[in-house]
Structures are given as structure tokens and as C-alpha cells.
Amino acid sequence: VTKIAVMTSGGDSPGMNAAVRAVVRACIYNNIECMGILRGYQGLIDNDLIPLDSRSVRNTISRGGTFLQSARSKEFRTVEGRAKAYKNFKENNLDALVVIGGDGSFTGGMIFNKEHKVPVIGIPGTIDNDIYGTQFTLGYDTALNTVVEVIDKIRDTASSHNRLFFVEVMGRDAGFIALNAGIGAGAEEILIPEENLGIERLIDSLNVSKKSGKTSSIVVVAEGDKTGKSVFELADYVEKNMPEYDVRVSVLGHMQRGGSPSCFDRVLAGRLGVRAVELLLEGKSNLMVGINNNKITSTNLEKAVKLHHDIDKELLKVADILSI
Numbered sequence: 001v002t003k004i005a006v007m008t009s010g011g012d013s014p015g016m017n018a019a020v021r022a023v024v025r026a027c028i029y030n031n032i033e034c035m036g037i038l039r040g041y042q043g044l045i046d047n048d049l050i051p052l053d054s055r056s057v058r059n060t061i062s063r064g065g066t067f068l069q070s071a072r073s074k075e076f077r078t079v080e081g082r083a084k085a086y087k088n089f090k091e092n093n094l095d096a097l098v099v100i101g102g103d104g105s106f107t108g109g110m111i112f113n114k115e116h117k118v119p120v121i122g123i124p125g126t127i128d129n130d131i132y133g134t135q136f137t138l139g140y141d142t143a144l145n146t147v148v149e150v151i152d153k154i155r156d157t158a159s160s161h162n163r164l165f166f167v168e169v170m171g172r173d174a175g176f177i178a179l180n181a182g183i184g185a186g187a188e189e190i191l192i193p194e195e196n197l198g199i200e201r202l203i204d205s206l207n208v209s210k211k212s213g214k215t216s217s218i219v220v221v222a223e224g225d226k227t228g229k230s231v232f233e234l235a236d237y238v239e240k241n242m243p244e245y246d247v248r249v250s251v252l253g254h255m256q257r258g259g260s261p262s263c264f265d266r267v268l269a270g271r272l273g274v275r276a277v278e279l280l281l282e283g284k285s286n287l288m289v290g291i292n293n294n295k296i297t298s299t300n301l302e303k304a305v306k307l308h309h310d311i312d313k314e315l316l317k318v319a320d321i322l323s324i
């Protein structure tokens with residue numbers, strides 16, 4: 001391996017820049033060349049690559065977003081698109097690819113590897129934390145801190161007006177953000193895709209809260225929660241059934257994806273980036289680097305994509321106990 005490329009793909013997350021920086025510097029340290037592919041797989045199809053040296057990643061560690069930019073490429077899902085990408089890969093004399101992204105991006109990498117024998121290493125970057133084989137993905141910690149900071153502010157105004165707030169957080173398939181930020185911000189109820197608590201149980205729980213003297217409340221709802229109702233429908237339902245509550249809805253949206261990465265995400269990005277390059281130098285491929293019990297590990301990409309990162313049931317219990 002003498003020349004590798006790095007890309008960010010799928011939904012961006014804080015810490016992606018820090019990971020690109022780590023990959024670039026690990027390459028320089030190991031005397032190999034590094035190129036950056038712009039806009040994920042689409043940039044490889046369009047031959048949009050830039051050489052990256054140690055100075056080209058200066059002042060990027062603290063920046064949110066991804067300076068390489070990202071995309072969810074439809075063309076790369078086709079055989080022709082991947083053939084174009086491979087042609088450019090060869091013409092740029094590249095030996096291997098580091099993909100920073102989520103499971104969709106890893107699936108793309110696996111297919112590319114199968115068809116064209118390109119060595120691929122994945123670095124998990126998504127605020128959702130929904131990747132098997134790593135306890136933490138890049139950007140998740142930052143997103144949690146953003147969400148907690150905002151819910152604290154919502155609580156200020158909620159308690160001034162004795163209101164019940166429904167706060168929708170990101171996570172169309174995973175409740176990690178909702179559950180952990182919900183506990184961190186002291187939510188009364190947390191609705192997540194992994195558990196269907198049912199709407200009646202929500203009403204019961206709000207009734208209990210009311211009786212125990214609570215005058216304002218926060219309910220955190222993950223985008224993909226399983227009640228089958230949108231956050232607005234949930235709010236309407238509760239308002240109709242509990243007219244004593246003055247209900248408001250706040251959808252946090254893409255602000256959760258932005259911002260300067262937390263120290264945790266920066267350090268994680270550094271460790272994962274260095275390990276990704278080391279694995280390629282060891283001749284390895286089709287692996288995703290991750291962190292488990294504070295050790296950097298690697299997991300087969302296929303497993304990372306197919307298996308499910310389960311939420312910790314203990315957290316559900318804690319959330320329940322703390323919200324009485």
C-alpha cells in the first residue's frame with residue numbers, strides 16, 4: 001500500500017473532519033500518500049479528488065460538518081456507476097479506500113470490494129450510534145451534548161409556563177440519542193423505535209406525574225418511535241385526553257448534526273483514523289474499526305452492517321426509575 005483515499009459518505013456527523021485529519025496524518029507518518037474524495041462515492045464517480053497533505057488538514061479538528069463534503073450517491077448503487085468509480089480509482093493509482101460513514105456507506109464499500117477487489121476499511125461516523133461492532137460512533141457524543149443543552153433550555157420555558165413539551169430528536173431507526181439525552185436532560189418519558197410503550201402508557205405516566213405534583217414535563221420522542229403517530233399527532237392526542245396540559249412541540253432537526261465535535265469525538269476520531277491506516281498497512285480489508293471497553297477493535301464489515309447494535313435495557317429501567 002503506497003497511496004490511499006479517504007471519503008466521508010452518507011449523513012455527516014461532528015468529528016468527521018477530525019477523522020480525515022487523523023487518516024491523513026497517519027499516512028504521512030507511515031510514508032504513504034493520501035487523497036481526499038469529495039462528496040463520497042459520487043466524487044469517485046466524477047473523479048473529484050484532491051491530494052491531502054499534513055497542512056491541508058490544519059485547523060480542521062474543531063470544525064463540524066465535513067470539508068470533503070458528503071452525499072448519498074444513487075449512481076454508486078449501479079454496476080455502471082461502480083465501474084466508473086473503479087476506473088478513476090485505478091487512474092489515480094490508489095491502493096485502498098477508507099470510508100467514514102454509516103451502514104449504507106459500508107454496504108457500498110463491501111460491494112465495491114467484491115466487484116473490484118478494492119481494499120476497504122470503514123470508520124463509523126453517524127450521530128445515530130446505530131452501528132454494530134462499536135460502542136460509540138463519531139458524532140454521537142457531540143449530538144447528545146447538543147440535545148441536552150437544548151432540552152435544558154426548553155425546560156426553562158416549560159416550567160415558566162407549566163407546559164408539557166414533546167421534543168423530537170433524530171434517530172429514524174435507533175433510540176440511542178433519545179434514550180441517553182432523555183436521561184441526561186431528565187425527561188419524564190422517552191419514546192424510541194426499539195420499544196413500543198404504547199400511547200396509553202404515556203397518558204398513565206403523565207397522570208402519575210401530574211398527581212405527584214409535576215407542573216411541567218418533557219417527553220423526548222425519537223423520529224422513528226413505534227407508536228405509529230408523528231410527534232404532532234402525539235401532542236394532539238395528549239392535549240385532547242388531558243386538557244389540563246398546555247402542550248407544545250419542538251422538533252430539533254438538523255441542528256443535531258452540526259457543531260464543533262466534543263473532546264470525546266475528537267479523540268475517538270484520532271484513534272479510529274490511525275488504526276484504519278494501520279490495518280491497511282497490515283494488508284487487511286473489509287473491516288470496520290470501532291471502540292469497545294475503551295480499546296480500539298475491528299469488526300468484519302459484513303457483521304457491522306448485518307447485526308444490530310442493541311440499546312441497553314438497563315438504561316430503560318434507569319429512565320423509568322428517575323422519572324417518578
Ligand code: F6P
Pocket residue numbers: 011102126127128170171172223257
Ligand atoms: O443517520 C443520521 C440522520 O441524521 C438520522 O438521524 C436522520 O433520520 C437522517 O439522518 C436524516 O437524513 P437527511 O439529512 O438526509 O434528512
